[in-house]
Amino acid sequence: MNNSTLLFSLEEKNLYTRTTTILIWWAVVTPLLFLLIAGIFMKNQIRPLKKLTVVVKDFGKGREKAFKPSGAYEVRKVGQAFNSMKDRIKRQMKQRTEMLAGVSHDLKTPLTRMKLELAFLGDSQAIKNLQNDVQQMSKMIDEYLAFAQGADGEPFSYIAVNSLIQSIKRDFKHQNITLKLQKTDKKLFGRAILLRRCLSNLLSNAARYATIIEISTLIHPKRISIVIDDNGPGIPLDKREDVFKAFFRLDDSRNPNTGGTGLGLSIAKDIANAHGGKLSLDDAPIGGLRVMLSLPL
Ligand SMILES: Nc1ncnc2c1ncn2[C@@H]1O[C@H](COP(=O)(O)OP(=O)(O)OP(=O)(O)O)[C@@H](O)[C@H]1O
Ligand SMILES: [Mg+2]
Known part of the structure; x- marks a missing residue:
């Protein structure tokens, strides 16, 4: 071992x-x-x-x-809650549009009758004032009807912004309008009739208060800004929220040829919001008001 x-x-x-x-x-x-x-x-x-x-x-x-x-x-x-909230909002929007269209439509007939009756009542100052009021009311109702019709059911489509602006400019051919449009292939996904209405409202304001109008566009990666500058009197800082309220007007002219109904800006803002966009006011470098419509692309 x-x-x-x-x-x-x-x-x-x-x-x-x-x-x-x-x-x-x-x-x-x-x-x-x-x-x-x-x-x-x-x-x-x-x-x-x-x-x-x-x-x-x-x-x-x-x-x-x-x-x-x-x-x-x-x-x-959460998904179910969102779906029911969406349905409720859609129902309410539909009801609002239908009511607006219904009321406007029903008011048109008596107003037309009043216009005719007033035409036979002579031409005193009191009658003229009344005629102006009736004319203003029927303009308001036309606005409401057009808005209700435009808002109802117009499908979204891809819109070439520059062409849209150029075609609106043609509607204002007597105005001094300069375009400074940034070239782009990007298209806006929106409702063309409503957007045209929004821009027309803004341009008719500028045309009413100013002699020079400039429209420019700024293309950002995710949004587009359409800027309308004019050389008019502008809007004082403390009134820039009020002018978006329906029927609010700074000048209280009763003459329907120079005065409006005070709906243009509130409708324009409504349309901007309905597209997820914003409408804001500022001072224009050319002296008057700058209105900026910013929309998501
Ligand atoms: N470009 C502008 N320059 C100066 N003031 C303006 C301009 N745009 C609007 N305003 C002022 O804002 C107010 C409200 O404008 P808005 O477009 O809502 O109504 P309106 O032009 O008076 O009437 P409507 O557009 O319904 O015919 C006008 O009454 C005006 O006093
Ligand atoms: Mg207006």
């Missing part, structure tokens, strides 16, 4: 401890695996939220997209 050698034989892998490998597996690989599973799970939960964000944003811009609630219970609940 003293001179003999004891020989051991064992596999190489048993020479090392496996604890380190197991430890690495548990410490690194398993958490990574869990992280991957959690990531996939979260992604599935976030996807319907992302879709909802897009639909909500579009609805804010006046574009409607269907949304089918999916995902976790809470996410589905």
